[in-house]
Amino acid sequence: MMLFYFQRLIEIYPFFLKGLWMTVAVSGISLVFGTIFGLVLGILRASGNKFFVAIIGVYVAVIRGTPFVVQIFIVFFILPEWGIQLDAFPAAIISLTILATAFICEIVAGGIKAVPNGQWEAAASSGLNIFQQLRYVIVPQSLQTILPPLVGQYVLLIKDSSVVSVIGVVELTRVGWVTVNRIPEGLMVFSLVGVLYFAISYPLIRLSNRLEKKMATQQVML
Amino acid sequence: MIKFKGVNKWFGKLHVLRDIDLHVSPGEVVVVCGPSGSGKSTLIRCINRLEKFQKGELFVDGTPLHDHSTNLTKLRAEIGFVFQQFHLYPHMTALQNVALAPINVRKMKRADAEALAHEKLARVGLADKADAHPTQLSGGQQQRVAIARGLAMSPKIMLFDEPTSALDPEMIGEVLDVMVKLASEGMTMCVVTHEMGFARQVAHRVIFMDEGSLVETGKPHDFFANPQTDRAAQFISKILTH
Numbered sequence: 001m002m003l004f005y006f007q008r009l010i011e012i013y014p015f016f017l018k019g020l021w022m023t024v025a026v027s028g029i030s031l032v033f034g035t036i037f038g039l040v041l042g043i044l045r046a047s048g049n050k051f052f053v054a055i056i057g058v059y060v061a062v063i064r065g066t067p068f069v070v071q072i073f074i075v076f077f078i079l080p081e082w083g084i085q086l087d088a089f090p091a092a093i094i095s096l097t098i099l100a101t102a103f104i105c106e107i108v109a110g111g112i113k114a115v116p117n118g119q120w121e122a123a124a125s126s127g128l129n130i131f132q133q134l135r136y137v138i139v140p141q142s143l144q145t146i147l148p149p150l151v152g153q154y155v156l157l158i159k160d161s162s163v164v165s166v167i168g169v170v171e172l173t174r175v176g177w178v179t180v181n182r183i184p185e186g187l188m189v190f191s192l193v194g195v196l197y198f199a200i201s202y203p204l205i206r207l208s209n210r211l212e213k214k215m216a217t218q219q220v221m222l
Numbered sequence: 223m224i225k226f227k228g229v230n231k232w233f234g235k236l237h238v239l240r241d242i243d244l245h246v247s248p249g250e251v252v253v254v255c256g257p258s259g260s261g262k263s264t265l266i267r268c269i270n271r272l273e274k275f276q277k278g279e280l281f282v283d284g285t286p287l288h289d290h291s292t293n294l295t296k297l298r299a300e301i302g303f304v305f306q307q308f309h310l311y312p313h314m315t316a317l318q319n320v321a322l323a324p325i326n327v328r329k330m331k332r333a334d335a336e337a338l339a340h341e342k343l344a345r346v347g348l349a350d351k352a353d354a355h356p357t358q359l360s361g362g363q364q365q366r367v368a369i370a371r372g373l374a375m376s377p378k379i380m381l382f383d384e385p386t387s388a389l390d391p392e393m394i395g396e397v398l399d400v401m402v403k404l405a406s407e408g409m410t411m412c413v414v415t416h417e418m419g420f421a422r423q424v425a426h427r428v429i430f431m432d433e434g435s436l437v438e439t440g441k442p443h444d445f446f447a448n449p450q451t452d453r454a455a456q457f458i459s460k461i462l463t464h
Contacts, residue, residue: 124294126298126299126303127295127323
């Protein structure tokens with residue numbers, strides 16, 4: 001029987017590939033947006049401007065202090081209240097982006113604050129404007145601190161993307177649920193799901209470790 | 223060139239600058255000295271508005287710094303600042319450190335800016351260190367790169383905040399030599415330093431500060447030989463006997 005199910009599973013592998021692709025798409029798009037917004041909010045948070053620091057602080061606290069599944073439901077169900085019909089896919093992207101932005105902004109703010117104040121002063125003294133100070137002097141130096149945890153955060157967010165299955169996005173986890181109804185070998189099905197997640201995450205974990213080592217040696221050089 | 227009129231500054235309750243009145247003419251070299259905590263660093267950091275002040279007027283090259291609408295970026299491009307701790311950009315070579323502002327602020331072509339940077343590095347005696355990163359340079363060499371970085375913007379004023387205080391004794395000379403040369407070429411300079419040899423040799427005026435006030439000002443020879451106030455006399459006897 002087990003062999004039979006295994007063969008069935010092999011037969012429907014395109015379904016899994018679709019799920020895998022959907023997971024990559026949902027998390028990939030959200031991570032791109034989350035990184036861009038996280039960078040901007042992280043810089044504002046590190047700027048010390050009281051207004052931005054307070055607002056962003058509240059945002060980060062709310063997102064970190066509530067379960068992701070609840071956030072998804074709120075995004076998915078609140079917009080129709082205002083007359084905006086949202087498909088599961090964009091709702092998933094929006095909620096994952098909101099989540100990613102909160103965590104990435106914390107990482108970025110930490111990296112920016114780790115750059116000594118003298119670097120800001122030197123860059124400002126030479127006549128660079130605030131954007132040039134950030135682009136040429138501050139951000140390149142903070143990347144050392146930012147990159148390893150950032151890639152680590154990507155891994156966490158890719159795994160968190162499994163939660164968007166609750167609103168019906170047919171990504172890897174959802175594919176597992178659907179399949180298990182037809183092939184009642186839960187262990188086999190979800191092992192395959194797990195292996196596919198691992199196939200995406202593991203290269204990133206390796207990358208994060210390598211960055212950490214590389215940055216550590218650079219730090220010694222500085 | 224630089225004109226302080228009744229400038230006051232507080233850090234919270236601490237009154238760090240008290241009624242500062244000071245004029246610095248073009249081409250003048252002014253040495254600011256005084257015990258630590260006397261406000262001398264704060265004073266020169268006001269000149270390019272690294273520090274804000276709460277009361278009084280300050281004009282630099284005709285630009286009012288007490289006016290909040292002043293374009294600080296534009297002003298700072300005309301003033302070189304040399305820090306005690308150098309603050310070179312650690313992720314760039316010496317050449318890139320010097321060329322960065324000319325490329326981005328003066329909008330020079332990269333090749334021109336690099337030629338300029340080579341010229342300025344040669345001027346501070348570091349022609350052969352263009353491709354070195356700051357970590358590969360000694361303290362004295364780093365400080366000279368920092369001076370070259372300031373000079374690359376062809377500033378009207380150069381400010382030095384204890385430029386030799388973080389250096390090993392054997393490296394102080396090489397930095398002072400560069401500064402002496404600069405002074406002899408007619409650069410307007412304000413230098414916070416305890417290097418009294420430098421003050422004697424090139425300063426047109428020595429300013430003595432204590433507890434946020436400008437206590438005494440005079441020609442170096444008069445100031446050292448014949449201080450007018452007890453506090454200045456005490457200070458001079460302390461630094462000269464060491």
